[in-house]
Amino acid sequence: MTGRAGTKGVPREERERQILDEAAAEFGTHGYAHASVAEIANRAGISKPLVYSYFESKDGLFLACLHRAGPPLVQAVAAAQHPVPGRQRAADTLAAIFTTLEPRPHDWSIVYDPTVPAGSPIEQQARKYRRALNRLGAVGVSEVLADVGGYDAKDESLLTQVWFGVVTAMVRWWQQHPAQTASDMIARSQRVIAAL
């Protein structure tokens, strides 16, 4: 933005962090396909080639965001699975997700970005994280369904997708109400779950 070339004294590590933060926000709001690298550079106050010099490509940049977002989520959700009844387990899982997402709520949208090109390496990586989360979610789901009985495998798949639809909806709502803290969200989600 200065118009002049030459270093500004910001070390690579710190710059990379700034870029990743802005990229996560941009990818999270517009999705991979709509996000523009130039816009990400703008937000970070630098120029496009610097982004390309640190991360090789748009894919590389997204992948870096993914690798920062995915593992903490998987780990937190796995740690939240205790043998308690369905509603409580759902609430615990949501609490773990909100806590993990506190620094960057957009990270969820990155893992569940529907606009990444099918078959691309980034889609495969995202799918790995999603599959891990899916497996964890399916446990709670089948437990809930088993209580009532009379269901088939497709019902299970449907309810799992509904569950992630619920999480996604809550996270998106959070993104639209950034003033809310993670604790606020946990409290709200508990009230909402109780109402069902």
Place this chain on the structure above:
Amino acid sequence: MTGRAGTKGVPREERERQILDEAAAEFGTHGYAHASVAEIANRAGISKPLVYSYFESKDGLFLACLHRAGPPLVQAVAAAQHPVPGRQRAADTLAAIFTTLEPRPHDWSIVYDPTVPAGSPIEQQARKYRRALNRLGAVGVSEVLADVGGYDAKDESLLTQVWFGVVTAMVRWWQQHPAQTASDMIARSQRVIAAL
């Protein structure tokens, strides 16, 4: 695809219907921003300029899809609102939605397409339909919340968003399992709702 110009004897009205069908599928799967008019033309077995001669622009094409998708949904959902307890009302509403969506499940994704450019006329039109559906959904939501009490306006907004997240998740699941009929979906959704 013939390679030759000249009429193929298909009257405008029928061609428009074909184009709209393919456009709905394409917009529904890839979203407005990713959908390519050339690809829509391909699927319909015609060339791009014909699409532009019937619908003026990509916006015009999307708008036509919107106007075919929105009103039936709003009307069906409105008609499904009876003064019954929360769970039952949700099931009724879902049944109305699935029935309306039977010919083209992608129509839901068109009304809720997150990739339409903000501020554009098509976004404003889509927002109108969404707002209508939202108002109807909010009635059921506030009723559900009132039963337990101790909630605020933000909780209401959150639960409304969650409700539409649930519907969207179910419709998306349907799109991935096209062999299911509307009746199948209604039965599944009822089982799932009962399990909560």
Place this chain on the structure above:
DNA sequence: CCTCGAATTGACTCTCGGGTAAGTTACCTC
């Protein structure tokens, strides 16, 4: 059978965004 309009196309332009080449500034070291 001749013309007129509707249906239809190949081939073009223009813009936008990913990606690159080559150069510029500042600091650090000897």
Place this chain on the structure above:
DNA sequence: GAGGTAACTTACCCGAGAGTCAATTCGAGG
């Protein structure tokens, strides 16, 4: 203070996709 290197930029290339133009074929009236 003369390199060398890390942090930066401007200016460009190129492919994809929206949108346009001029021509071509066919069927229906006179």
